[in-house]
Amino acid sequence: MDDVDDPGDPGDTADDAADSAGAEGDDAADPPADAVDPADPTYDYSPDGASCGACGERVTRRWRDDGDYVCVDCKEW
Template identity: 50%
Template structure:
C-alpha cells in the first residue's frame, strides 16, 4: 500500500500559496480566466486536425456537405479536397 502524501510534497520548492492563488484567479487585472503559462513559453495551443458532424458540414473549398472534414491550412475540407 502506498504512503499517504500531502499535495505540498509535489509543489515546486519556490511556489507559495500566494503564487498559486494569483495564477488561478487570473492575475491583478481582474480577468476571471486563469493565467496561461503556455503563452509566456511560446507554446501554441493544440488544434484539432479534423472535425465530425452527424448532419454534415460544408467543405470550405467545394461547398459539399461531409460528415468528416480535415484541416488544410485555415480551411476545413472534405476528403476529396484535402491535400494529402
C-alpha cells in the first residue's frame, strides 16, 4: 500500500501540481511546429480613393501587383 497515493496527503498534491505546471510551461514557451505565416491581402478598397502605385490615378479599388496596389488598368491579369 506504500505505492498508492493518499488523496489526503498534501505533499503528493503539491508535487503533482508542480509537475503539471512545469509541463504546461514548457509547451507554452515553444512555438507550434506547424505555425502558418499570416496571409497577405491582394485587394484594397478605399471609399475616398487612393493613388495607384503605378500610374498615380486616384481609384477606389486596387489590387496587389509586384508589392504595390495598382488600379484595374495597371494590373497584369
